[in-house]
Amino acid sequence: MSSGVELDHITVKFGNFTAVKDATLDIKSGEFFSFLGPSGCGKTTILRTVSGFLDPSSGVVRIGGEDMAGIGPNKRPTALIFQNLALFPLMTVSENITYGLRVRGADKAARMKRADELLELIALPDQGKKLVSELSGGQKQRVAIARALAVEPKVLLLDEPLSALDLKLRQHMRNELREIQKRVGITFIYITHDQGEALTMSDRVAVMSDGEILQISDGKTIYDSPATSFVASFVGENNPMPGTITKAGKTGAVLKTAFGELRGANPHGLKVGDKAILFVRPESISLGKGAADATITSQILNVAFEGNVSHIFMKGAGKKELSVTVGRHGGAEIPAKGAKAAVSYDPGYAVVLPEGKMARE
Amino acid sequence: MSSRLVMRGMIAFYIFLFFAYLFGPLVVMSITAFNTPSYPQAYPFEAFTLNWFVRLWNHRSMMDGIKNSVIIGLGVVAISVPVGLAAAIMMGQIYHRARSMFYLVTVSPVLTPGVIIGISTVIFWKDVMGVTDFTKAYFYKGIILAVFGQASFVAAYCLLIIMARLQRFDRSQEEAALDLGASFPQVFWHILVPFLKPALISASVIAFLSSFENYNTTTFAILADKTLVTVLAGEVRQGTTPALSALAVVIIGLSLVGAIFYEVAKRREEAAAERIQERARLAERGEITGAKTGLA
C-alpha cells in the first residue's frame, strides 16, 4: 500500500493573489517531509490543498497514486493536526481520540479499546476520562496526535503543531514526533517556519518563499549547499557578501566584495562579470590567515561574548559588516575591539549564488 | 477628600432612589395581597390574610389563561429557537454584501411595535387559513396565531443570542471533525450544537418568558382565546382586586427562586471550571520537571 503524496503542477489562487505557484514534488511513502518558510510563503496553503480544504486552481494532488480532485477532506486518507490543535473542548480525552472512529460507526467497545492503545502510545495511560482542558500543553499536543492517528491515515499533516509550546517542551516534542513517526511508519508532512524543527526531524525539507518551492533536499544539503540566496539567508546564519565575479572555473569562483577578493564554490556555473553573492557561514570562519583568496583582514568593530561562542563583528568597505562566530575551544585569543585582525575560511564551505531575494530584508 | 465622600453618598443615594423606583410599586402591591380589604390597600394594614391566594387559585379563566400561555410559550420556543439557530448559521455564511440586508430584515420584527405584528398576523392568517373550511375550522385559532405572531419577533431575539455565541466558534473545530471523517450533519450535531448549547438554553428561556409576558401582539392574535396576560388585562380594566396582587406575589416568588437557582448553578459551574484550571496548571508544572517521562 503506497501512501506517497504527489503534487503535480499545483497552483492556488485567491482572487488576484497567487498563494502557491506551480508546485511539483513527490513525497515518498513513509517519509517525514517538511515545508519550511516564513509566514505567508504558501506552506499552509499546500497543506490545506493536500488535506482537501482547498481546491487547487490548477494541478493535481495524488495520494497513493489516486487523484484527489473532488474528494472532500472527510473522505481523504489524510489527518491534519491543526496549529491550535482544535481539540473538542466538550469531549473527554478518549472521546476526542476516538471521534474519527465514532463517525465511522465503530461500536463503543472497539472505540474504548483503540483509545486505550493510543493513550498507551502517547504515554498518557488512564487519562482518557479527563477533559481536554485539564491537560497541559504537551499532553494536549499528544492527544491531538493520537486523535489523528486513530483513523489510521496514510498521511499525517502537521501545521506548526509545536508553535504554542515553550522552548524546552518543543525540543522534547521533536524527538517524540520523530519517534511516533518511526513507530507508525506513515508519511508525515510537516509545516514550520522554525528551521531547527525542519532540519532535525525531516528526511527531506522543501524551502518555500512567496508561493514557490526553492529547494527540496535533505537538511544537510540545504544547510551546506543552498540553492538560492533566499535559502542561504533563511536557513541558519550566513554572511552575505555581494560583489562581481572576477574569476570563474569549475571548482569555484572569485568574487570582488567589500572585504576583498574572495573565493567560493560555484554550483550555478556563474561567469566572469556576473553580479553574485558569496555566502560564508559564521561558524566556518576561524581566526588566523589561510589561503589568500579566503582570508579577510580588517578592523574589529565589536566582540559579543555569548558563553560557548563569541561573535566578532568586522568592518568592511562602505558600511558592510561581517559576523564571525568563534568557538571557545578554538584556543585562539580573541583580539580586542578596534584591533586589526585576519580571519579565514575553507572555500569548500563558501558558496557563490546569483543575486536574488534575501530573507529578513 | 470630603468632596469624594459627598460624591459617594450621592451615588449611594441615587442607587437607592433608582431601586426604590423599581421595587417600590412591587413591594406595595405585594403588601396588598396579604391585606383583607377588597380594594387593594397597603395602608392601613387591617389584617393578615391568604384569602386572595385562594381566590386566585379558584379564578377559573385565569387558570385557563395560564394553561394557554404555557402551551403558546412552548410553541414559540419550538418554532423560534430552531429558526433563530438556522438564521444565525445562515448569517455567518451568506455573501458579505447580502449580509447587512439579511440582518436588517431578520431583526426588523424586534423594532416593529408589537401591536402591528399582532394585527398583520391576524390579517394574513385569516386570509390564508380561509382557503378551505377545514383549515378555517382547525387552524384559524387564537393559540396558533399567537404562536405565529410572537415567534415572528422572538425568533429574532433567539437569532441575536445564538449569533453572539456562534461568533466565538472556532472554525478549526469544524474542520478538525471533517478531517477526521465526519459528515456535515455529524459536524452539526456533534460539534456545533454542543458548543451552542448554552445559547440555545438561554434562547429557549428568553423565548418562553417573552411569550408568556407578551401583551401587545397577543391581544390581537389571540382572537377569542385567552392567555394569562389578556385575562389580567381584562381584570385590570374591570377594576382592581387583591387577587391580582396575589398573582404578582407568586410570580415574584418564582422569579426569586429561579434567580437563586441560577446564581447557585453559576457559582458551582465557576468552581468546577476553577478546579479544572488548577489541574491543568498542575499538569503543566509536572511537564516541565518530568518531560523525560514521556515517550523518548
Place this chain on the structure above:
Amino acid sequence: MSRFIVFLLPLAVIAGFWLLSRQESKLAHDPTHKSFFQRNGAVLGIVFIALVTFWMLFLVVMPYLYMVQESFHPRLPPMKRGGPEDFLTIQQYKSFFVEPSSGNWNTLHLRAFFFSILTSVFVTAVNFAICYPLAYYMAQAGTIQKVRLLMLCLIVPYWVNEILRAFSLRLLLASKGLINQTLMGIGIIDTPIDFLGTNMGLYVGLSYAYLLIMVFPLYNAIESLDKNQIEAARDLGAPWWKIHRDVVIPYAKPGIASGCTMVFMLSAGSLAAPQFLGGPSTLWFTSIVYDFFFQAFNWPRGAAYAFILLTACIIFVLAILKLFKVSLGETIR
C-alpha cells in the same frame, strides 16, 4: 384559488437558493469558498433555508404586505369582500387627516398621534437621564459581585409582566392610592391629586416599563470603554461632566442610540400603560388602533393607522440615527 400560491413560495425560494448556490460554486474563484449546500450538506441546508424562509415569508414579510394591502380597502362586511364595492382606495389614510363624516380636520386622531410621538420622545429622554448614571456606575465603578447583584435586581422585577407592573403603579397613583394617602396624611394636600387623569400615570408607567431596555445597551456600551481613558482624562484635569461629554458619551454612542431607539419604539407602540394608567381623556394612538379592531370592527382603517404608526416610527428612528451618525446595524446587537 390563487391563495394556494402563497404556499408554493417557500419551495420557489429554496429552489432559487439552490440554483444560486450552484451558480456560485461554478463561478467561485476563491478556493476557500464553499457554497451553502457544500458547507451544510443538502439535508441540513434545506432545513435551514426552509425554517428561515418560513419565518421571513409567513411570519414577517407576508403579514406586513397583507396588512398594507388591507389598509387600501374600504370597510366591507365579509360577504361583500371581492365584490363590486371592493376596490383599492386611499380613503383610510385620508380619514386620518380628514374626518370622513364631517369633512373637518381629524384633530382628535392627529392630536393623539403627535401626543404619542412626543410623549415617547419625552419618556426616552427621561429614561436616558435616569439610567445613564446607573449604567455608568455598573460599568466603570462597580466590582464584579456588586454588578452581578445589581443585574439580578434589575432583571427580577421584569419577570413580572407588563400588566401587573401597570397595576402596581395604579395602586400607588390612584386617588385612593398610597401616594395620595401619604400626602393627605401628612397634610400637604387635602384633596387627592388626579395622577391618572393628568397623564402623570401614563408618563410614569411608560418610563417604568422600559427602564431595563435602556440600562442594558448603555451598560454594554460603557463597559467596553477602557478605564484608562477616563483616568487619562481625569489626569489631564477634566471636570467630571467634561469627561462624560467628551469621552464616555461619544464612545457609548451606539449603545445610547440602541437604548433610545428601543425605548422610543416600545413606548410609541405600547398598549398596556395607556390603557391602564391613562385617564379617560388620554388618547393614545395604539389605543385608537386597538379600538378600530375591537370596537368599531373597522380593520382596514385600523391597518392603515397601524401602517402610519410604523412608517412614522421608522422615519423618526432613521432620522435620529442619522443625527447621531450611527448605523442601524450597530443599534441592534
